[in-house]
Amino acid sequence: MALGNKGFAGLVIGGGEGAPETRRPPRTGFLGARENRLAELSSGAMMTRVHEAVDPDTCRIWQGHNRDYEALNEQACSDLIDSLRAQGRQEVPAIVRRVTGDPKIRFEVICGARRHWSVSWLRRHHFPDFKFIVEPRELTDEEAFCLADLENRSRKDLSDYERATDYARAVERYYDGSQQRMAERLQVTKSWLSRYLELAKLPPEVLACFGSPHVIGITHAASLAPRLSHPRDRAQLMEAAAELAAEQMARKERGGTPLAPAQVVSRLLAAKPDPLAKAPPAEKIVDEEGRVILTARWDSRSGLLVAIPKTRLKDAAIVGMALDRYLSGLGATDDKRTEDVRTPKPRPGKRVQKAGGPR
Known part of the structure; x- marks a missing residue:
């Protein structure tokens, strides 16, 4: 029997130590729920919040x-x-x-x-x-x-754009511009975070090409970033962006549908840079004796490249004058740019020598 022999004997003699204790029914409803919640709170299994x-x-x-x-x-x-x-x-x-x-x-x-x-x-x-x-x-x-x-x-x-602008603000406000610190705090990879920060850096002229900034994804920004990072490519792309933004505005005014983000990116990337645009010729700058002071060349990817012969490193003042003259003459005519860096003016045939056109 479920009660066992002692339990059964207790029932026969009317009580005693062998009598089973009467079991109370479990609490239900409000009281039961309250007891369960209090037990969970006391054990740390549940946290309470004030709403x-x-x-x-x-x-x-x-x-x-x-x-x-x-x-x-x-x-x-x-x-x-x-x-x-x-x-x-x-x-x-x-x-x-x-x-x-x-x-x-x-x-x-x-x-x-x-x-x-x-x-x-x-x-x-x-x-x-x-x-x-x-x-x-x-x-x-x-x-x-x-x-x-x-x-x-x-x-x-x-949207990706909302996340990107939020991350761009946060990296400066809370992490002193350190992407590494921010990535560690958010428990994401630095490359993952960099893709959003690239999107946040898109210039307003490029953003205006899209129907709304909220349709721009991080993949679109990743496609445009290499072209925007180089001066001549950027200039050509920005010209294309101005034309495309005007076209999108006209579509909107007519009640038409704006170009899809993928179409916008394709149109911007199709803009080819002019290899001769604003690219000064490579030059060798020489002194009165015809010895090379420095060689300057403009590279479409890296920018201005300057090479100084080892033998001229000790002539810091002369090299500095030559570089200043070259930089100040980038926007000038060839006649102004080819003046010698020393005074008085050099003898005929000892002016700046061209080393070839742009690459």
């Missing part, structure tokens, strides 16, 4: 937030608006910091700009009592940046 339901007008977006709040609209937030309306409440709280010194603003939003925008929209459209649920935290700016990045890194509704 507050507030008016979104008492919150502002943190200036370091990684989302472009001004770009949000009903279409961009339609999925979240529908979810909030169906649930009748906001399920996931926004992370905020308390604000002091401003009687109208209580919090600034660290994570949850779309939630803030959507709740604000619902309050203006037939749901005036809808509350914005927030979770206040105490965070430094750098901690707030890391938290926002961690929450939004996997979100598809955050």
Whole structure:
């Protein structure tokens, strides 16, 4: 029997030590849930957070937030608006910091700009009592940046451009310009971070070629970066960008569809640099005796290349004068550029000798 012999004997004689203890039924409902929660909190298996339901007008977006709040609209937030309306409440709280010194603003939003925008929209459209649920935290700016990045890194509704501009601000504000330190803090590779920083460096003229900066991906920036890093290639690409931006504006004014990002990149890369544009000829600069002081050559990839013979390294003053004269004459005519670097003027035949055209 389940009670055993001693238990059975106890029942027969009406009690005693062998009588089984009456088992109480388990707690259910509110009391059971309360006991379970208290046990989890005491064991450290659960952490409690304080949430507050507030008016979104008492919150502002943190200036370091990684989302472009001004770009949000009903279409961009339609999925979240529908979810909030169906649930009748906001399920996931926004992370905020308390604000002091401003009687109208209580919090600034660290994570949850779309939630803030959507709740604000619902309050203006037939749901005036809808509350914005927030979770206040105490965070430094750098901690707030890391938290926002961690929450939004996997979100598809955050554009590459928004991430790129956020990283570009953060690397200067929090990491003294060190990409290595920032990559270690975010636990990403330096090359991964560099691709976003390249996107953030695209000049405004290039950004204007796209229908919106938010459609530009890191792969587009990676394709354009090599051409933008060299002076002559960059000049030609910027000319093409100006024409393309005007074309995109005309399309927009006519109500047409802008060119896709891949088409824009293809058009910009198709712009070929002029090999003779602004490329001064290579030159040997000599002294009165015809001895070479230095050789200067303009390279389309590396820029200005200067070679100084070992025998002239001791003539620092003369070499410096020759280099100054060459640099000041880059935009001048050949006659001005070929004057000798010493005074009085050299004898005939001892002026700067051409070493060939540009390569």
